[in-house]
Amino acid sequence: MPEGDTVWNTARVLHRALAGARLTGSDFRVPQLATTDLTGWTVRESTSRGKHLLLRLAAPDDAHWTLHSHLRMDGVWRAYAPGERWSGRPAHLIRVVLRSPGAVAVGYHLHELALVPTAEEDRLAGHLGPDLLGPDWDAAEAVRRLTAHPEQTIGEALLDQRNLAGVGNLYKCEVLFLRGVSPWTPVGAVPDLPGMAALAQRLLAANRGRWTQSTTGSLHRGQTSYVYGRRAQPCRRCGTAIRKQELGERVTYWCPVCQPEHPSDLPPG
């Protein structure tokens, strides 16, 4: 699942493949960019902000532009050597191909694909809260934004990218387990929000540079999470069956014993 660390890794892959290169061709397969041709444009850098990917380019007239994309649940960028077989996904999912002398970058099932002046990047990513993996991570500002809506459940607040950028469903579930907080707890009743934000930042940072996401320290299959994806399996701490239930738009996983504030009238997950 693409969370902040996955997007950060993807940005690095694209940066290694394309930064400094002059594009020899482009092929956009989305209506809004169907007539766009980036041939002759130079890739300045690839970076991420929260879950948004920002590929910064210089046009032949040296104007600076940003190709924005979002992976949501299913998007992926791959970089291939010239002539290498594209093995990422079925061809009908390709949304853009960028060719350079040294690499071909292929974006599959990308969302919110847009080309905007770099000076206007904030139109697409400016609403985001502090980026957990950004150079400007600001824990105090993240806490300030979280506490602005004290009645919201912490499970929903952690996913709201306007509060802090980069947490997806996996890290949400895992952070709440590790802090012993029920996902249904109102933000205003959560003890030590700064500690929770700091833990989220550490977990994402620990998974930078690899594609396996682990919050337990183990990279073995089936042992990489405490609660996420473990419905009905025993809690690694207390042995109670992990529960799963809808919370807002996403399912959430939790241990009813280790995260005790869960309302008692909810049916067992």
Ligand SMILES: [Zn+2]
């Ligand atoms: Zn437990």
